[in-house]
Amino acid sequence: MTADRLLALDKAGQDLLFRAARTANTFTGEPVTDAQVAAIHDLVRYGPTALNGQPLRVLLLRSPESRARLLPYVSGGNRAKTAGAPLTAVLAADVDFHERLPELFPHRPDAKDWLSDREERVAQARFNATLQVGYLVVGVRAAGLAAGPMAGFDAEGVRREFFPDGRHEVLLLLNIGRPGPDAARERLPRLATEEVVRTL
């Protein structure tokens, strides 16, 4: 039995989400609609987070004005593809996500108080929002779209520019759209299971 037959997810789903999916570096002009974004979020919001805290926040830059505000903070190699994407998401963690815990984790009404230390909360917000970014990349692909995650940017500058409230940390930029011509380079090598997984 080949590896893909051990999975419950069918071959089409495996290809859509992982095997055939590629990070896109160019995009067509086709817009990504608010309805598509809502459908993606409605799917991935069910992914698990600690204390059901859901710290990820998504700022979509769609207008030319908002995009122009972002570009100065993006590294040279990422600027053209960001300018050309129909949609760029700024992915951030809400450091004060714990304020919502009384609603989100109602069976432990004191959970909010466990996170009174800001430094610990920042670490937990970053960690769980990053997990959610993983779910979101899968969700973008589940919508038949390509994701283009970018770490090459001035995160502190983007934070100041778009989240001046001081309660967010910026994690990643994500271009979203239909892949354009020569969207992906050749698939890079992946580590083998025996290089990643050990058993005791």
Add this chain to the structure above:
Amino acid sequence: MTADRLLALDKAGQDLLFRAARTANTFTGEPVTDAQVAAIHDLVRYGPTALNGQPLRVLLLRSPESRARLLPYVSGGNRAKTAGAPLTAVLAADVDFHERLPELFPHRPDAKDWLSDREERVAQARFNATLQVGYLVVGVRAAGLAAGPMAGFDAEGVRREFFPDGRHEVLLLLNIGRPGPDAARERLPRLATEEVVRTL
């Protein structure tokens, strides 16, 4: 058109990975085989990471001896479910992942040198390995299994116990298996799209 119809992933896949999938707190005795783990890894290893660095490392605790070494570091509330799971994975980031970049990111042979600063490398290893944990949770579900992520443990103690080489950081524990009786509590509320996503 309802939200799920805007997705390319079919309803069965949506349910399997997100909508019907639940964090499990109990498990049946059915083992999780090495072949299943390899099939999961063979799927999720295609998820994107910065510089294709793939810093996630997975230590599977299967033997009673290895499980006994873990339990003292696990918080009281997580101990019984960890003891009862057929498999518990310790998910860690390889802080020296950059040593593999000449193979993994071959078109930029100098990429390894961009990461000579250890502190920056630790941050990048943690971030990208956490993204990979997100892919892995999805992958476990793609295999028809339930995942039980746990943050309630002494990460520094687990690091000393299982990764004495000093080149790994421990991120999360993940129980893996078939859900047992009363495996999941009632679904907790999720934030609405308009609470998470803003557009500029």
